[in-house]
Amino acid sequence: MNDKIKMGVVGLRFGDAVISGQIIQGIGHPYVQLCGVTDLNAAVARSRSERYNVPHFATYDDMLADKSIEAVGIFTPPAGRADMVRRAILARKHVMTTKPFELDAGAALSVLNEARNIKRVVHMNSPSPLLPPDWQQVETWRRRYKLGRPIAANFSTWASYREEADGSWMDDPKRCPAAPIFRIGIYSVNDMVRLMGPAASVQVTTSRLFTGRPTPDNAQLTLRFKNGAIGGIFASFCINDGNFYADAVIVNFENGTIYINAQPPVGPSDHIQLHLVMADGKAAHTMDRVTIPLAQRAGTYQWDNFYHALREGTSQDTLTPLQVAEGIAIVEAMYRAEASGMAETVADPEQLAMASAVA
Ligand SMILES: NC(=O)c1ccc[n+]([C@@H]2O[C@H](COP(=O)([O-])OP(=O)(O)OC[C@H]3O[C@@H](n4cnc5c(N)ncnc54)[C@H](O)[C@@H]3O)[C@@H](O)[C@H]2O)c1
Structure with a gap:
């Protein structure tokens, strides 16, 4: 596929395993191209940027300001994830993230509804957008x-x-x-x-x-x-x-x-x-x-569905924001x-x- 989603990844502990096991090779590889990394730990960000031969950004907001990045993979801890997602969608990025989506059900519901309203895709592995x-x-x-x-x-x-x-x-x-x-x-x-x-x-x-x-x-x-x-x-x-x-x-x-x-x-x-x-x-x-x-x-990441949702603009998702929030x-x-x-x-x-x- 030559129109892979250009993705930056924030949070490089479990996020690093996603990059190496799913994006550089694995189930996300046909759909996603790694275009940058960032982490609060600058040394980790630098080392992964060298390993994967992509730029590293000093901050998450710097990554969001890069117009060539279409989507972010957010693999930071769950508390405060809704705010990370909100910053991404306001910067017009789509989001792939991981479980648990948040610790605050109200914040999760609000940001997922906002994403729908402004037509940004926010997917996670669990609950997954399509029923597995x-x-x-x-x-x-x-x-x-x-x-x-x-x-x-x-x-x-x-x-x-x-x-x-x-x-x-x-x-x-x-x-x-x-x-x-x-x-x-x-x-x-x-x-x-x-x-x-x-x-x-x-x-x-x-x-x-x-x-x-x-x-x-x-x-x-x-x-x-x-x-x-x-x-x-x-x-x-x-x-x-x-x-x-x-x-x-x-x-x-x-x-x-x-x-x-x-x-x-x-x-x-x-x-x-x-x-x-x-x-x-x-x-x-x-x-x-x-x-x-x-x-x-x-529990697996539906990268193919993420790709179709972004490229075709039509989402087949059966998951509702309320179901995500009910879990939280x-x-x-x-x-x-x-x-x-x-x-x-x-x-x-x-x-x-x-x-x-x-x-
Ligand atoms: N899907 C899975 O199979 C799976 C497996 C393990 C972990 N996870 C999930 O991944 C998420 C992260 O888990 P972890 O074990 O890597 O957590 P962790 O706390 O060990 O690592 C988080 C990383 O994110 C960085 N970070 C935190 N806030 C940041 C910010 N604002 N900007 C930039 N970098 C930031 C930290 O410096 C750290 O390197 C959790 O939600 C966890 O449940 C999922």
């Missing part, structure tokens, strides 16, 4: 087999980290609430909102088993959705079974249960399996099964629940956005 193939499959089965209303969903994701405190946002319960949920369970929060709609209340249980950080490394979030469904998200950095980021999901509907990646691994695989189990008389019966390439699972409202309530040890009500992002506009 695993969740498309769930929706297909839901309709085809008349599964009825969702009753419950349980998500588990784990890894093995043995981290030390480093003074970063990951050490701060305000900027990283119920840490494993915020850091790796956030995909599940976003997927649940898409499946169940807005949540009414949350409760959280956490523990610290191996971590040297002051934040937990083992956590369970329970959600009650406005439609009456119940969700559970377990996320942990404590489990060394070789099956990292296993991300197993069980979704119960009135008339059937869907298992996503919810069986022991039989060895390394670049696919995940989905099974639909329904009643056959009095017995359980696997009604349908499919495999989905791991690379297309929920859950995170806000999770922060309060971690501090109080009680069930906490999930706020309505539209009311939060209105309240901060009036203030």
Whole structure:
């Protein structure tokens, strides 16, 4: 493709992995060309500029002032991301960014609505603009087999980290609430909102088993959705079974249960399996099964869609700004629940956005 999107990248820790693994080569390479980098750490910015043979900018605003840059990849920490996005869209840039989009649901909703109004594209990996193939499959089965209303969903994701405190946002319960949920369970929060709609209340249980950080490394979030469904998200950095980021999901509907990646691994695989189990008389019966390439699972960056949205000016996005903000409202309530040890009500992002506009 000779009209790749000219992108500058800000935030060069995880952002550096995105550059090397997705832009210089990988799934973003056909669609995006790296045209500059910046980071608060000038030495890091200089070294990446040399490594990738692109200019480095002294500040983010300097990058935004460069007319040749059409889009920015924002890979800074989540707190204050809405402001970074606003500065970008006011400079007429499009944005690709990462999870968690923000910590402030009202600020997130306002900036995503502003971007729509001025026709700037703002995409992120989770929640992704288009429903990823695993969740498309769930929706297909839901309709085809008349599964009825969702009753419950349980998500588990784990890894093995043995981290030390480093003074970063990951050490701060305000900027990283119920840490494993915020850091790796956030995909599940976003997927649940898409499946169940807005949540009414949350409760959280956490523990610290191996971590040297002051934040937990083992956590369970329970959600009650406005439609009456119940969700559970377990996320942990404590489990060394070789099956990292296993991300197993069980979704119960009135008339059937869907298992996503919810069986022991039989060895390394670049696919995940989905099974639909329904009643056959009095017995359980696997009604349908499919495999989905791991690379297309929920949480991947939809660079192709980003390209089409920019170049063709027509967005096929099914994600709404409100759905993004509803996930963040859950995170806000999770922060309060971690501090109080009680069930906490999930706020309505539209009311939060209105309240901060009036203030
Ligand atoms: N999608 C994924 O798989 C994945 C994986 C890891 C991290 N992340 C996400 O990426 C984001 C960043 O995570 P991280 O671990 O790299 O954080 P980090 O705090 O380790 O690094 C952030 C970098 O951004 C720079 N930075 C911060 N504010 C800046 C500003 N205003 N201008 C220029 N540079 C600035 C910092 O100097 C630092 O180098 C988080 O939202 C995190 O959840 C996503």
